[in-house]
Amino acid sequence: xxxxxxxxxxxxxxxxxxxxxxxxxxxxxxxxxxxxxxxxxxxxxxxxxxxxxxxxxxxxxxxxxxxxxxxxxxxxxxxxxxxxxxxxxxxxxxxxxx
Amino acid sequence: xxxxxxxxxxxxxxxxxxxxxxxxxxxxxxxxxxxxxxxxxxxxxxxxxxxxxxxxxxxxxxxxxxxxxxxxxxxxxxxxxxxxxxxxxxxxxxxxxxxxxxxxxxxxxxxxxxxxxxxxxxxxxxxxxx
Numbered sequence: 001x002x003x004x005x006x007x008x009x010x011x012x013x014x015x016x017x018x019x020x021x022x023x024x025x026x027x028x029x030x031x032x033x034x035x036x037x038x039x040x041x042x043x044x045x046x047x048x049x050x051x052x053x054x055x056x057x058x059x060x061x062x063x064x065x066x067x068x069x070x071x072x073x074x075x076x077x078x079x080x081x082x083x084x085x086x087x088x089x090x091x092x093x094x095x096x097x098x
Numbered sequence: 099x100x101x102x103x104x105x106x107x108x109x110x111x112x113x114x115x116x117x118x119x120x121x122x123x124x125x126x127x128x129x130x131x132x133x134x135x136x137x138x139x140x141x142x143x144x145x146x147x148x149x150x151x152x153x154x155x156x157x158x159x160x161x162x163x164x165x166x167x168x169x170x171x172x173x174x175x176x177x178x179x180x181x182x183x184x185x186x187x188x189x190x191x192x193x194x195x196x197x198x199x200x201x202x203x204x205x206x207x208x209x210x211x212x213x214x215x216x217x218x219x220x221x222x223x224x225x226x227x228x
Contacts, residue, residue, distance in 0.1 A: 007114055007227070033113045061120075081124040088222050089099050089130075098106075098114065098227030 001026040003091035007098050009034035010043055019097040020046055028055040028087055030079070035097075036062045039072040047075065059084060101125050102133045102216035107228035108140035109158035110151065115144065118226035119161055126169055134172045134216040135162070137205075138179055140228055145175040145185050147202035163204040177207040 004027060008015040016038055023029060031039050038046070039058045047056065058076045060083075063069050069078075079087065088094050103122055107114040122132055137144050149159045166173050180201075181190055187207050191199035201207060217223050 005224075007117070032117060081120050082128060084121060085125045085128055085130065088101070088125075088224060094222060094224045096225040096227050098225075 001028075001091050002093045002095050003027070003087050004029045004095045004097060005032050006030075006035040006038065007033040007096075010038045010040075015097055016043075016046065020050060022095070023050060023052060023054050025052040026054070027052070028057060028091060030057040030059065030084065030087055031062075031076070032059045032084075033062055036066060036068060036072075039063070039068065039076045041071075041073045044073055044075075047073070057083075057087065099130045099221045100133050100219065101130055102220040102223045103135045104213065104223065104225040105135060105137045105141040105144060106139045107226055108143045109149065111140065112228040114226040114228060115141070115158055116156065119158060119165070121224065121226070122165060122171075126165070132169065132171055133220045134174055134212065135166075136213045136216055137173070137175045138213070139176075140183075141226075142175050142180040142183055142185050145173070145180065145202050145205040145207075147200045149202075159202055163202060166204045173205045174208045174212045175201065175205050176213075177209055180207055 004019055006019050010016050036058045056076045057079050060078045060080045103118055105118045109115045144159050151157050186199045187201040188199045
């Protein structure tokens with residue numbers, strides 16, 4: 001089980017697609033920096049296509065900095081910086097998409 | 099748990115340079131250890147002693163230096179990436195006949211072997227890319 005972090009905005013659609021296609025059963029995806037834009041409901045279809053069970057997270061400070069706290073898709077769980085560290089510990093490895 | 103961090107983002111160019119610093123602070127606050135921070139690619143600019151951001155802005159090089167002093171961290175700047183971009187310690191400045199050196203206090207120049215060692219010694223390695 002791996003934690004994947006994505007820091008690219010959905011405008012970099014190839015990065016988002018490559019990241020989502022690499023997710024395996026039990027993995028977690030944490031959106032950080034401009035990546036949190038991909039938590040908007042407009043991108044829900046991308047997550048609907050995922051065939052494996054994964055967990056979705058978004059970094060609190062980056063959502064807040066962009067005014068997206070109340071706009072994100074409800075499937076995303078918000079974590080703070082400490083939660084980011086906890087997720088890294090809970091998973092075998094961390095894969096960074098950038 | 100033992101962490102190492104790879105920073106590939108130049109300060110003030112990419113947000114991930116700041117995210118890496120925040121992540122380092124958080125893991126240390128939680129009682130984990132940070133074996134090494136490896137600055138690679140454009141991330142080597144973090145090791146410049148000449149960075150002079152406005153006083154009311156975050157000073158990323160200085161903040162790493164402060165964190166390193168508080169927690170006895172190993173801040174390694176990739177030597178090959180640094181020399182070609184103009185971040186030199188006194189040894190390298192002498193080797194290349196340069197008039198001055200600019201590697202900040204608290205950082206050291208070393209090779210990719212230090213990254214391989216960090217990967218071998220750490221439970222988790224996290225890359226903050228640009």
